[in-house]
Amino acid sequence: MQHSLKLEVTPDMIERYNRPGPRYTSYPTVPVWEFGEFADDYTASLQIEGRNEKPISLYVHIPFCQQLCTFCGCNKYITKNQEIVEKYLYALEKEIAGVAERLGQRKKIAEIHFGGGTPTFLNPEQLRRVVSMIKSNFDTIENGEWAFEANPSVTNFEQMEVLYELGFRRVSFGVQDMDPAIQRAINRNQTLEQSWKTIKTARGLGYKSINLDLVYGLPLQTQSGFRKTLEEVNKMRPDRLAVYSFAYLPGMFKTHKRAIKAKDLPNPKEKINILTETINFFLEAGYVMIGMDHYALPE
Numbered sequence: 001m002q003h004s005l006k007l008e009v010t011p012d013m014i015e016r017y018n019r020p021g022p023r024y025t026s027y028p029t030v031p032v033w034e035f036g037e038f039a040d041d042y043t044a045s046l047q048i049e050g051r052n053e054k055p056i057s058l059y060v061h062i063p064f065c066q067q068l069c070t071f072c073g074c075n076k077y078i079t080k081n082q083e084i085v086e087k088y089l090y091a092l093e094k095e096i097a098g099v100a101e102r103l104g105q106r107k108k109i110a111e112i113h114f115g116g117g118t119p120t121f122l123n124p125e126q127l128r129r130v131v132s133m134i135k136s137n138f139d140t141i142e143n144g145e146w147a148f149e150a151n152p153s154v155t156n157f158e159q160m161e162v163l164y165e166l167g168f169r170r171v172s173f174g175v176q177d178m179d180p181a182i183q184r185a186i187n188r189n190q191t192l193e194q195s196w197k198t199i200k201t202a203r204g205l206g207y208k209s210i211n212l213d214l215v216y217g218l219p220l221q222t223q224s225g226f227r228k229t230l231e232e233v234n235k236m237r238p239d240r241l242a243v244y245s246f247a248y249l250p251g252m253f254k255t256h257k258r259a260i261k262a263k264d265l266p267n268p269k270e271k272i273n274i275l276t277e278t279i280n281f282f283l284e285a286g287y288v289m290i291g292m293d294h295y296a297l298p299e
Helices: 011-017 038-050 082-103 124-137 157-166 180-185 192-205 223-236 254-259 268-284
Strands: 056-062 108-116 139-150 170-176 209-216 240-245 288-290 294-296
Touching: 011 268, 038 082, 056 124, 082 124, 108 124, 124 157, 139 157, 157 192, 170 192, 192 209, 192 223, 209 223, 209 268, 223 268, 240 268, 268 288
Parallel strands: 056 108, 108 139, 139 170, 170 209, 209 240
Antiparallel strands: 240 294, 288 294
């Protein structure tokens, strides 16, 4: 289905609305959170949730990465030390059990999401252990939505096969930009061939939903260059897409200050042009826009 809607942005709009704003990853947004006596408040909120008969959603954070992507603002830990990973898994097991205990009853889980960091930093046996931790403390409903995030450059067939066997049916691959120069600028080493290979592997295993993450506003990005990424991504025809705006925060993230120069970033006009072209490109390609930065093929 073709969509004729075209988004146009005037210079006046760029000048008027070029302001930093939150990404809608939580509501209310983090700056207005009130932590107070956090442990007591958290326990009380879990007890309230425990009295609700509806199934819950569970997010598991795997913070580990083999190398630092300089644009990243996520909670991550760069290491190759398996001893640290084992300590984390031990702590994770205790936390899962503690949460289950405070909920007050054995809850059913409708959705599970493994994020990071890089969840596929874990080897197949470690991935099995994490799912075993969950199933030891919760019940999972039939046909629940299980998803995980993955970096194509460090994700192999065995990991994806195990995750599929465990019940995962959705996968989100971080691509960001296909241009090798942009990859180098953000300290990634991910080839086009790796992206294609992992997507084909996921489809071959039977994953029912494949998502790709892109980021616009990265250093050295241009409208014409990002257009090539859009065209390559469209050939892959992922079921969903997330296209995030890069938030340059050198005062908050040391890697932004050390590794990314403000002069290398697209200016506000260039950045909005990349965004508007992205929106129009995916609408014309048959995707439906969801919210401010997600797209999906109609079911």
